Amino acid sequence: MSPKVTQAYKEEKKAVILEGALHCFTEKGFQATTMDDIVRHLGISKGAIYSYFASKEEMYIQMADDKMNAMLENSTETFKSMPSAADQIRYMYNRFRSQSLTELRKWMAFHLEFMLYAARQPQLTQRWNEYADKALVFIKDIMDGGKLTGEFRSDLDSAAASRLFWSIRDGLALQYMLSGEEADYKRTIDDMESMVFRYIMG
Amino acid sequence: MSPKVTQAYKEEKKAVILEGALHCFTEKGFQATTMDDIVRHLGISKGAIYSYFASKEEMYIQMADDKMNAMLENSTETFKSMPSAADQIRYMYNRFRSQSLTELRKWMAFHLEFMLYAARQPQLTQRWNEYADKALVFIKDIMDGGKLTGEFRSDLDSAAASRLFWSIRDGLALQYMLSGEEADYKRTIDDMESMVFRYIMG
Amino acid sequence: MSPKVTQAYKEEKKAVILEGALHCFTEKGFQATTMDDIVRHLGISKGAIYSYFASKEEMYIQMADDKMNAMLENSTETFKSMPSAADQIRYMYNRFRSQSLTELRKWMAFHLEFMLYAARQPQLTQRWNEYADKALVFIKDIMDGGKLTGEFRSDLDSAAASRLFWSIRDGLALQYMLSGEEADYKRTIDDMESMVFRYIMG
Amino acid sequence: MSPKVTQAYKEEKKAVILEGALHCFTEKGFQATTMDDIVRHLGISKGAIYSYFASKEEMYIQMADDKMNAMLENSTETFKSMPSAADQIRYMYNRFRSQSLTELRKWMAFHLEFMLYAARQPQLTQRWNEYADKALVFIKDIMDGGKLTGEFRSDLDSAAASRLFWSIRDGLALQYMLSGEEADYKRTIDDMESMVFRYIMG
DNA sequence: TATGAATGAGAGTTCATTCAT
DNA sequence: AATGAATGAACTCTCATTCAT
Numbered sequence: 001m002s003p004k005v006t007q008a009y010k011e012e013k014k015a016v017i018l019e020g021a022l023h024c025f026t027e028k029g030f031q032a033t034t035m036d037d038i039v040r041h042l043g044i045s046k047g048a049i050y051s052y053f054a055s056k057e058e059m060y061i062q063m064a065d066d067k068m069n070a071m072l073e074n075s076t077e078t079f080k081s082m083p084s085a086a087d088q089i090r091y092m093y094n095r096f097r098s099q100s101l102t103e104l105r106k107w108m109a110f111h112l113e114f115m116l117y118a119a120r121q122p123q124l125t126q127r128w129n130e131y132a133d134k135a136l137v138f139i140k141d142i143m144d145g146g147k148l149t150g151e152f153r154s155d156l157d158s159a160a161a162s163r164l165f166w167s168i169r170d171g172l173a174l175q176y177m178l179s180g181e182e183a184d185y186k187r188t189i190d191d192m193e194s195m196v197f198r199y200i201m202g
Numbered sequence: 203m204s205p206k207v208t209q210a211y212k213e214e215k216k217a218v219i220l221e222g223a224l225h226c227f228t229e230k231g232f233q234a235t236t237m238d239d240i241v242r243h244l245g246i247s248k249g250a251i252y253s254y255f256a257s258k259e260e261m262y263i264q265m266a267d268d269k270m271n272a273m274l275e276n277s278t279e280t281f282k283s284m285p286s287a288a289d290q291i292r293y294m295y296n297r298f299r300s301q302s303l304t305e306l307r308k309w310m311a312f313h314l315e316f317m318l319y320a321a322r323q324p325q326l327t328q329r330w331n332e333y334a335d336k337a338l339v340f341i342k343d344i345m346d347g348g349k350l351t352g353e354f355r356s357d358l359d360s361a362a363a364s365r366l367f368w369s370i371r372d373g374l375a376l377q378y379m380l381s382g383e384e385a386d387y388k389r390t391i392d393d394m395e396s397m398v399f400r401y402i403m404g
Numbered sequence: 405m406s407p408k409v410t411q412a413y414k415e416e417k418k419a420v421i422l423e424g425a426l427h428c429f430t431e432k433g434f435q436a437t438t439m440d441d442i443v444r445h446l447g448i449s450k451g452a453i454y455s456y457f458a459s460k461e462e463m464y465i466q467m468a469d470d471k472m473n474a475m476l477e478n479s480t481e482t483f484k485s486m487p488s489a490a491d492q493i494r495y496m497y498n499r500f501r502s503q504s505l506t507e508l509r510k511w512m513a514f515h516l517e518f519m520l521y522a523a524r525q526p527q528l529t530q531r532w533n534e535y536a537d538k539a540l541v542f543i544k545d546i547m548d549g550g551k552l553t554g555e556f557r558s559d560l561d562s563a564a565a566s567r568l569f570w571s572i573r574d575g576l577a578l579q580y581m582l583s584g585e586e587a588d589y590k591r592t593i594d595d596m597e598s599m600v601f602r603y604i605m606g
Numbered sequence: 607m608s609p610k611v612t613q614a615y616k617e618e619k620k621a622v623i624l625e626g627a628l629h630c631f632t633e634k635g636f637q638a639t640t641m642d643d644i645v646r647h648l649g650i651s652k653g654a655i656y657s658y659f660a661s662k663e664e665m666y667i668q669m670a671d672d673k674m675n676a677m678l679e680n681s682t683e684t685f686k687s688m689p690s691a692a693d694q695i696r697y698m699y700n701r702f703r704s705q706s707l708t709e710l711r712k713w714m715a716f717h718l719e720f721m722l723y724a725a726r727q728p729q730l731t732q733r734w735n736e737y738a739d740k741a742l743v744f745i746k747d748i749m750d751g752g753k754l755t756g757e758f759r760s761d762l763d764s765a766a767a768s769r770l771f772w773s774i775r776d777g778l779a780l781q782y783m784l785s786g787e788e789a790d791y792k793r794t795i796d797d798m799e800s801m802v803f804r805y806i807m808g
Numbered sequence: 809t810a811t812g813a814a815t816g817a818g819a820g821t822t823c824a825t826t827c828a829t
Numbered sequence: 830a831a832t833g834a835a836t837g838a839a840c841t842c843t844c845a846t847t848c849a850t
Binding site: 028029031105109113118119120125128129160161168171174175178179187191192199 | 233307311330334359372381393397401
Binding site for chain 3: 634635637638711715718719721722724725726731734735738763766767769770772773774775776777778780781783784785793794797798801804805
């Protein structure tokens with residue numbers, strides 16, 4: 001009856017449910033996924049889900065929120081230790097390269113569907129933008145660092161450059177969303193990287 | 203009785219219906235739009251729509267098909283007369299700049315939702331890819347032209363470059379999908395343009 | 405403008421429409437046949453049909469009525485000239501034999517569906533019964549004739565026997581409705597015939 | 607949680623639903639009965655029905671299947687103990703006699719409508735024929751038994767005779783479907799019986 | 809008269825959510 | 830807290846009938 005235990009248990013259970021739901025949403029999309037799909041996949045009852053989440057929509061939003069936060073958090077940690085801005089950018093591209101096309105596609109499907117969903121709900125648009133801003137600032141800080149150390153050209157517009165950085169990355173993901181092979185994809189990331197470096201360095 | 207009149211009338215009516223449906227799909231999304239929404243918006247009866255289109259899905263696919271074709275057709279025409287490859291690329295960026303953010307967002311919302319939809323249906327994926335290939339080849343031809351005239355660097359990988367071209371464009375549209383202002387958007391296109399030229403020219 | 409011509413034309417047109425409708429009803433059943441089916445088959449317009457018949461149902465009833473009358477009429481004619489009751493019965497069986505299984509099945513499908521339809525509408529039930537009575541009386545008259553001439557046994561209950569006559573005939577049609585081959589069918593008619601004769605003769 | 611309870615409950619519920627649906631189908635016919643009719647009659651929700659049956663059609667087929675099986679099963683049991691083939695046939699006629707005209711009519715309405723329905727769907731035709739074959743074989747076995755014991759004439763074509771047996775029975779039901787009174791009906795069964803015995807015995 | 813585009817009530821079916829157990 | 834049978838509003842699609850031309 002200790003509330004602490006109950007609380008921990010609840011958090012864990014919520015996480016398990018969200019994981020199962022994510023699997024389904026990724027497979028079929030949010031709208032096309034039924035509560036029955038989720039329930040079947042998780043092997044629990046509908047009531048159980050509704051005792052943790054008020055609605056299918058709430059699960060979705062919660063899930064997207066978790067994803068966004070996870071991505072930002074796991075970014076900031078690693079970078080503290082790298083002294084070179086160029087290395088930090090390179091590290092980002094390595095991370096892009098490490099994701100398989102299959103993973104990328106699933107990730108994008110979820111990401112895009114939520115974006116469309118958010119575009120129609122002002123409060124979600126707001127939250128989404130906060131997340132997008134953080135991602136922009138994250139790269140901008142690296143760019144600014146590079147300018148200070150002289151690695152990047154001094155007249156670089158770091159705000160614009162970080163926008164370009166993400167544009168290229170997102171656009172590439174979009175390009176390979178429906179077709180293309182792993183090897184081509186990896187090669188295009190290389191090109192993307194070299195183009196970006198050509199742009200930010202002298 | 204005259205087939206000409208009837209035929210023309212039918213084509214016109216189909217177009218009107220598609221226009222009305224597009225309006226609704228853009229507003230709420232394909233899945234969230236009900237036939238009642240469309241019917242209300244158009245001020246006609248349900249039966250009328252179903253005598254022109256077999257299903258909601260058919261309308262959607264027809265619509266997407268029309269959009270794709272329209273885009274490709276209106277591209278090829280204008281370019282015949284331009285002698286310089288650089289001018290052709292510049293012309294493309296001017297076209298990007300001429301589209302307002304509001305238009306862009308509507309366009310993207312439709313575009314992305316259909317892409318997600320297509321991703322789950324093999325035959326649509328197929329058709330989508332054919333369209334994407336044409337867009338790629340269109341830019342690649344320009345790049346190859348520029349290499350021949352010496353405008354672009356001779357070691358440019360035109361296939362990769364055209365992929366990058368579209369990646370950047372699509373990514374930028376994605377970036378500005380949920381936030382950003384007109385002026386910033388235009389400026390980012392400028393940056394995008396200069397980055398691309400930096401990459402394709404010597 | 406002569407009313408006679410118009411009248412004749414109308415009758416002819418009605419007959420053509422009913423013929424086309426019958427074809428469709430036989431193929432798919434009354435309920436499953438749409439006005440579009442009929443219109444397509446006939447190559448005329450919906451309005452045309454509605455200027456001759458008030459409703460799909462009216463066509464159906466009219467059609468069934470015509471069929472019943474036709475059958476009774478074409479029976480009575482031929483029999484006047486036959487002196488022997490046994491020959492008359494034999495003639496009936498020959499007529500049964502002359503109908504192919506395919507024809508029989510189509511005929512039965514229409515017949516049965518209308519029967520079910522009529523069973524739910526008192527006025528149609530009434531009309532159906534009048535027709536059925538005529539068919540019964542027709543055979544009963546033959547039976548009575550046979551008793552008078554001594555061809556059939558004198559203690560024969562002609563009313564009951566005619567009921568049996570039709571029961572056997574209808575039941576056989578039912579038996580072969582969904583399966584069975586032409587040759588078997590013909591043989592079963594033979595058996596049926598011999599059984600009936602065994603019953604009505606001494 | 608106990609599967610036994612749940613399973614039993616579900617079976618019972620399915621039976622209740624089928625019973626209610628049968629009532630409606632018998633009243634108005636399969637096609638004319640709407641899901642709303644059934645729902646109203648049963649006092650449950652539409653969703654409830656769809657959690658037990660996938661479609662209106664599935665209910666219908668299930669129902670017809672149950673009816674067929676019930677009829678065959680309840681036949682075979684009782685006959686094991688009867689030594690005389692003639693008694694077995696006589697027993698059948700007693701069973702026919704024991705069914706009231708009202709029951710018979712309802713039964714026939716369902717039976718015939720399903721037959722028409724099945725006639726247009728090859729797989730159902732198939733299943734229907736299997737059932738019909740079993741009914742034929744059931745009588746044929748009795749006939750063969752009677753030939754062996756010498757009760758029936760030795761040159762009897764038992765296959766043909768069983769076909770006739772059912773033809774007469776089905777045809778009689780058809781005869782009395784729309785008109786006729788209980789007493790007449792019973793009497794005609796007597797005639798039918800005597801005619802059949804006249805035919806199968808020497 | 810004939811046409812066939814248009815109507816709209818009503819069909820079968822789905823599924824997020826509730827609540828008695 | 831967990832279950833899953835039940836709900837019923839909302840969905841897509843059909844089709845007999847009408848009526849302006």
